[in-house]
Amino acid sequence: MLDQSYYDKTDEIIAVYGRKPSSLIPIMHDIQDTYRYLPGELLTYVAGQIGITEAKAYSVATFYENFSFEPKGKYVIKVCDGTACHVRKSTPVREYLCKELKLDDNKHTTDDLMFTVETVSCLGACGLAPALMVNDAVYSKMTPEKAADMLQDLRGREQKEQEGGSEE
Amino acid sequence: MRLESRAQAIAYRDQCLENIAQETCRILICGGTGCLAGGAGVLYQKFMKLVEGTDTRVQIGAEIAHLGVHKSGCHGFCEMGPLVRIEPYHFLYLKVQPEDCEEIFRETVLGGRPVERLMYHQEDKIYPTQEEIPFYARQTRVVLEHCGHIDAEHIDAAIAAGAYEAFAKALFTMTSEEIIKVVSDSGLRGRGGAGFPTGKKWSQVARQAEKTRYVVCNGDEGDPGAFMDRSIMEGDPHRMIEGMMIAAVATGAQEGYIYVRAEYPLAVERLKMAIAQAEELGMLGDHILGTDFSFHLHINRGAGAFVCGEGSALTGSIEGNRGMPRVKPPRTVEQGLWGKPTVLNNVETYANVPMIIMRGAEWFRSIGTEGSPGTKAFALTGNVCNTGLIEVPMGTTLREIVFDIGGGIKDGGTFKAVQTGGPSGGCLTKEHLDEPLDFESIKKFGSIIGSGGLVVMDNHTCMVEVARFFMSFTQRESCGKCVPCREGTKRMLEILERIVAGKGEEDDLYMLDEIGNMIKNMALCGLGKSAPLPVLSTMRYFREEYEEHIFQHKCRAHVCTAMQKYVIDPDLCKGCTKCARNCPVGAISGKVKEPHRIDSDKCIKCGACMSSCNFKAISVEA
Numbered sequence: 210m211l212d213q214s215y216y217d218k219t220d221e222i223i224a225v226y227g228r229k230p231s232s233l234i235p236i237m238h239d240i241q242d243t244y245r246y247l248p249g250e251l252l253t254y255v256a257g258q259i260g261i262t263e264a265k266a267y268s269v270a271t272f273y274e275n276f277s278f279e280p281k282g283k284y285v286i287k288v289c290d291g292t293a294c295h296v297r298k299s300t301p302v303r304e305y306l307c308k309e310l311k312l313d314d315n316k317h318t319t320d321d322l323m324f325t326v327e328t329v330s331c332l333g334a335c336g337l338a339p340a341l342m343v344n345d346a347v348y349s350k351m352t353p354e355k356a357a358d359m360l361q362d363l364r365g366r367e368q369k370e371q372e373g374g375s376e377e
Numbered sequence: 378m379r380l381e382s383r384a385q386a387i388a389y390r391d392q393c394l395e396n397i398a399q400e401t402c403r404i405l406i407c408g409g410t411g412c413l414a415g416g417a418g419v420l421y422q423k424f425m426k427l428v429e430g431t432d433t434r435v436q437i438g439a440e441i442a443h444l445g446v447h448k449s450g451c452h453g454f455c456e457m458g459p460l461v462r463i464e465p466y467h468f469l470y471l472k473v474q475p476e477d478c479e480e481i482f483r484e485t486v487l488g489g490r491p492v493e494r495l496m497y498h499q500e501d502k503i504y505p506t507q508e509e510i511p512f513y514a515r516q517t518r519v520v521l522e523h524c525g526h527i528d529a530e531h532i533d534a535a536i537a538a539g540a541y542e543a544f545a546k547a548l549f550t551m552t553s554e555e556i557i558k559v560v561s562d563s564g565l566r567g568r569g570g571a572g573f574p575t576g577k578k579w580s581q582v583a584r585q586a587e588k589t590r591y592v593v594c595n596g597d598e599g600d601p602g603a604f605m606d607r608s609i610m611e612g613d614p615h616r617m618i619e620g621m622m623i624a625a626v627a628t629g630a631q632e633g634y635i636y637v638r639a640e641y642p643l644a645v646e647r648l649k650m651a652i653a654q655a656e657e658l659g660m661l662g663d664h665i666l667g668t669d670f671s672f673h674l675h676i677n678r679g680a681g682a683f684v685c686g687e688g689s690a691l692t693g694s695i696e697g698n699r700g701m702p703r704v705k706p707p708r709t710v711e712q713g714l715w716g717k718p719t720v721l722n723n724v725e726t727y728a729n730v731p732m733i734i735m736r737g738a739e740w741f742r743s744i745g746t747e748g749s750p751g752t753k754a755f756a757l758t759g760n761v762c763n764t765g766l767i768e769v770p771m772g773t774t775l776r777e778i779v780f781d782i783g784g785g786i787k788d789g790g791t792f793k794a795v796q797t798g799g800p801s802g803g804c805l806t807k808e809h810l811d812e813p814l815d816f817e818s819i820k821k822f823g824s825i826i827g828s829g830g831l832v833v834m835d836n837h838t839c840m841v842e843v844a845r846f847f848m849s850f851t852q853r854e855s856c857g858k859c860v861p862c863r864e865g866t867k868r869m870l871e872i873l874e875r876i877v878a879g880k881g882e883e884d885d886l887y888m889l890d891e892i893g894n895m896i897k898n899m900a901l902c903g904l905g906k907s908a909p910l911p912v913l914s915t916m917r918y919f920r921e922e923y924e925e926h927i928f929q930h931k932c933r934a935h936v937c938t939a940m941q942k943y944v945i946d947p948d949l950c951k952g953c954t955k956c957a958r959n960c961p962v963g964a965i966s967g968k969v970k971e972p973h974r975i976d977s978d979k980c981i982k983c984g985a986c987m988s989s990c991n992f993k994a995i996s997v998e999a
Contacts, residue, residue, distance in 0.1 A: 231697040238639070238678055261697075272699040272856075273680035275639050287640075291601030292796060292832045293758035295846055330683065330850060331601035332640050335758035335830070336455025336765050337411050345642045347414035 211250050218243060219251050223258050230261050233269055237276055245281045282318045282325035284363055287342040291331030299339035303328060305353035309360060323367065324360075379659040381667040383549050386541065389658070393537040400445035402435075402486055403464040404428075408529060409451030409611055410604075410643050412458035416475065420459055421448055423478040427486075435487055444486065447534070450612015450647075452525035453766035454512055457497070462525065467506035470495040515782050517744065518768045519752045520728045524612035529647055532654035535615035541660055543731035547623045548670060551734075553583055556627040560730065562738035564750040569595055569686075569723035570798065570827045571903070572749070572816040575730075578720060581710040582628040585718040590630040592621050593714060595691055595723040596637040596644065599683040600799030601850065603830035605754040606724035608766050610637065610644035613728070614651035618674065620727030622661070623734060624720050625672045633674045634695050634714065639681055648676055683800075683854035687902045688713070688721050690856070701856045702902035723828065725754055745771035749815035753826065759796075759833035760787045772813040775805055779833055790835030794918070798827025800847045800854075801907035803914025804840070823914045825907070839936035840919040841926050845873040847911035851904065862905030865896040869912060879939040881927035889916060935997055938982045942998045947972035949994035956986035956995065 222239045226232035236255055241247050247270060256266035270276045288303040306312070306326050310319050318325040334340040337349030341356075348359060380386050406412075406421045424446045434441050452460045457471040463485050470481060470492065477495060484490045497504040497512075504510045518524075528534035535541075547556050561576025582590060594617065598606040609617055621633050637645050652674050655661040663671040677695050684690045685700040692714040694700035713719025729751060733741050742750045749771040755778065758764045762784035769778060775795060779785070786792050794804040803824030805812070812818055819826050834843065852866040869892050872885050893909030900906045916923060925931045932940040945956070945965075952970040957963075964980045967973030975986070975995075987995040 231695065233697040234680060234694065235678065238680065269697065269699055272701075273682050275681035292799065292830070292843075292846070293602045293764075295601075296759050296832060296834055296838050296843070329640065329681075330854070331599065331603070332410075333598060333604035333607045333638070334410055334414060334455075335602050335604055335756055335832075337414060337458075338758060338764070340414070342640075347410055349411065349414045 211248055215244075215248065215251060216254060219254060220258075223255065228259050230259055232259055233261065233266060234273075237270060241276060245283070245285075246277045246279055249278055279318065280322060282323050283367075284323060284343050285325045285327065287327050287329045287332065289330075289332040289334065289338070289340045289342070290328050291333075291335060291338075293335035294331075294339040297338040299341075299351070301353050302339055302341065302351045302356050305356050306360070309357070324363075378657070381659065383545050383666055386545055386660075386666055390536050390542070393533040396533065397537045400443045401440070401465060402442040403445045403447060404481075404486065405447050405449040405462040405464065405525065405528075407450075407452045407458060407460040407462075407525060408448035408643075409455070409458075409525075409608060410641075411451065411455040412460055413643070415459040415472075417448075417459040419475050420461065420473055420478060421446065423475055424482065427478060427482045431487075447528035448530055449527060450524040450529040451608040451766055452507070453521065453608070454510075454763065455765040456763050457765075460525070462507060466491070467508060469497070469505075469507040469510065471497055512763045512765070512767075512782055512784070515769075515777065516767050517752050517770050519732060519744070520609065520616075520725060520754055521612070521766065521768045523616065524608060524766075527613070529612050529614070530650055532615060532651065532658065532660075535613065535651075539735075540615040540731075541619055541655075543734035544619045544622045544626070544660075545666065547626050547734050548666065548668060551626075553627050553629065556623065556734070557583060559738050560627070560733060563733045563741040564738075564748075565726065565729055565733060565741065566749060566816060567722060568725035568729070568753065568828070570801065570825060572826070575722060575726055578710055578722070579624060579627050582630075582718045582720050585711060587718055588629065589717045590628050591714040591717055591719045592624045592628065592630045592633040593692065593695070593719055593721045594621055594633070594635040594727055595686060595688075595721060596635055596641075597679050597686045597691060598638060598641075598724070598828060599686045599854075600801070600828050600830050602756060602758055602796070602799050602832040603828045604756045605766060605829050607638075607641050607644050609724050609728050609754075610641070611647050614644075614648050615655070616731060617724050617728045618648075618651060618655065618661075620722075620730035621674070622672055623730050624722070624727065626670060628718075628720055630720065631671060631673070633672060634677055635674065636677045636679060636685070636691050636695060638679045645676060645678060652676070682856075683850075684856045684902070684904050687904055690902070691721070692719065699856070701858045702904070704901065725829075746813065746815045748817050753814070753829055755829045755831045757783050757831050757833070759831075760790055760835040760838065761785070761833040762787050769814075771815045774811050774813055776810040778814070778831065779810070783833065786833070786835045790837055792833070793836055793838060794834045794840065796832040796834060796843065796911070797830070798825040798907075798910075799830050799832075800850045801825060801903070801910060802827045803910045804834075804843075804918060806918045823917055824910070837934055837936070839932050839934035840915045840922050841873070841932070842877055842934075842936050844912045844915045845870070845877050848873050848908070851908040855905065855908070859899075859901035859905060861896045861899040862901065862908060865892050865900075866905075866908050868892055869896075869909065873912070876923065876926050877937050877939065879926070879930045879937070881923075883927070885927060886916065886920070886923055889913075941982050942977050943975050943980055943982065943984075943986060943995060944998055945973050945975060946994045946996065949992050951992055951994075953991070955989050955991065959985045959989040961985060 256263045461470045497510045565575045566572040682700045687702045688709045689703045690700040754768045848870045852870045857863045893913045950972040957965040964976045
């Protein structure tokens with residue numbers, strides 16, 4: 210069971226877009242932005258609120274690649290495998306990240322829910338190929354070595370945050 | 378402040394112009410996705426601090442200059458980012474790092490002197506201004522004229538540059554028929570790929586009996602290797618919005634929707650800002666400029682489905698459904714969004730409209746070719762020296778684009794092909810270098826202009842692997858509604874994967890050809906119909922590469938790992954045993970201080986030996 214706060218937050222989101230069927234996708238976006246995934250219970254709840262069947266809501270949610278029913282990591286690393294990145298060798302970068310984070314084609318998120326690695330078709334940063342995106346920040350001209358630095362950087366930031374948190 | 382009439386709008390523009398004119402020295406930091414990734418955000422903060430630390434009025438020579446720092450849109454020269462442009466000198470600084478800011482500020486902003494080491498160099502020649510750099514000098518920037526030159530986050534900058542004048546002209550002085558006639562006469566064709574005449578589309582919507590109409594902008598730029606629309610949305614959002622508003626005046630629409638890819642968070646942010654600022658001024662909303670014309674604009678974020686770039690899938694997605702194309706007719710102009718007549722154009726098409734209204738059809742026809750007037754923005758990427766966003770007249774040759782603007786092939790490789798139109802297009806080869814790029818001629822060679830991605834490939838690119846790459850993309854993105862696309866792309870991908878893995882069979886090329894043509898003729902939507910094009914096109918121009926893969930198990934580009942063979946050169950090997958110790962599968966044997974050898978049956982081609990060898994004794998044989 211999800212905590213009541215989840216439903217309260219969802220009510221707020223629904224109020225922004227209105228109780229109509231066409232609000233489904235924006236609502237799902239905002240829920241996912243808030244919780245880093247789309248909890249099934251909330252989707253069922255939203256369906257009831259905006260007047261569509263549960264089946265319809267699931268059919269839409271599963272159609273689009275962006276929506277995930279599984280919790281994603283705090284840092285979602287989207288490795289671009291668009292044409293430009295592909296010909297400028299993005300595959301070694303992805304392979305490095307997967308190896309380093311012990312992920313594979315079926316497992317995209319680390320057990321500590323810190324990192325998720327996804328492959329995306331194009332970030333539109335082709336001039337900087339190969340590119341990847343960590344949450345909303347784009348990293349350009351990646352190599353496995355630069356990816357290693359990036360991970361170290363993110364881990365360092367995380368450690369600092371935790372230390373900062375314990376002081377409070 | 379709310380503008381209530383055309384006179385007030387003109388007065389407001391004059392005010393904006395005056396404000397801008399006061400800022401005699403301007404620092405424009407590229408705030409496009411590319412340069413932000415390279416650290417442009419830090420540069421902006423740094424320049425802000427430097428300006429705050431001084432009096433904003435400074436003396437340069439005999440004159441007093443007022444300083445301004447702005448975040449602009451994409452300058453286009455992404456390869457050289459982050460870019461900083463300094464006005465009024467037109468200086469363009471490349472690859473600017475935070476530690477360069479103080480020098481730029483001291484020398485150029487305060488001293489009016491150039492910082493030569495940050496300028497573009499080629500063969501010992503320095504190019505101080507943007508306009509002189511060969512990358513820009515050979516372009517014709519019409520749609521992108523303001524990208525990188527104005528502040529992308531403030532409507533005043535856009536208005537000072539002329540935004541919404543064409544809209545006011547259309548609203549106050551032209552009838553619906555007149556607007557449509559100018560757009561039709563200009564010969565503007567849809568820049569999203571299909572090249573359908575825009576004026577014709579508008580007149581079809583205007584003709585419908587149903588009075589509720591919509592204007593929709595397709596910003597779902599999903600083609601891998603394309604980012605023209607992103608740059609316009611980020612760099613000059615008002616121009617595109619103005620184009621949509623003119624379409625609304627022409628067709629009598631009351632609501633508009635912009636559908637933007639979820640992968641473009643910055644574009645969404647800039648558009649939201651632009652809409653909010655336009656609403657505040659009374660340029661959008663109810664009773665615009667005191668007239669009876671009302672227009673409301675909404676933004677819809679995509680959710681990662683390539684097929685949503687197809688018209689009926691896109692409108693379906695806005696309605697909150699699965700983005701699946703439907704059978705046509707009825708077409709979008711008759712029954713589009715919510716079953717109502719809908720104008721659906723892409724970002725670049727709308728961005729062309731304001732200038733056509735201002736300068737007329739004749740002017741537009743004077744650029745480009747007879748059948749394809751105007752310019753086209755291309756995203757030039759891949760193995761080329763100067764990657765970035767370019768704009769050239771239709772009919773420019775591939776050679777000019779790749780070699781003159783693009784600066785040739787990166788790292789001394791040789792030109793092999795240019796992939797146009799992404800997964801819906803095909804490739805152009807050496808023999809097409811002197812052909813003009815326009816809608817008609819490119820179609821003759823089995824490709825399409827598409828939305829405008831040009832991915833340059835050199836001798837290190839395997840065309841069979843590229844075909845497999847595109848097929849795996851379209852296969853993944855196939856919505857599954859029609860059988861030819863859903864099953865056909867799967868079978869084609871299986872065959873291509875087999876060939877790339879060195880297990881190709883004699884019949885494979887014949888089967889690819891047959892299935893490819895079947896999908897092309899029978900699929901429901903544009904995605905399906907064009908899905909086999911990359912394969913058919915590479916088979917047409919690079920058949921020998923396919924045959925080498927199948928019959929000789931050879932990949933001339935050394936890309937397909939299954940066909941690689943790692944060998945140790947006995948003359949170079951010192952027998953240090955490092956490779957043997959690094960091999961994860963124990964495929965390397967040999968005695969200390971004697972040349973080693975690799976057992977290719979055991980080798981998994983991971984390359985660990987090659988990267989560990991200090992003597993460059995290990996190489997890959999195709």
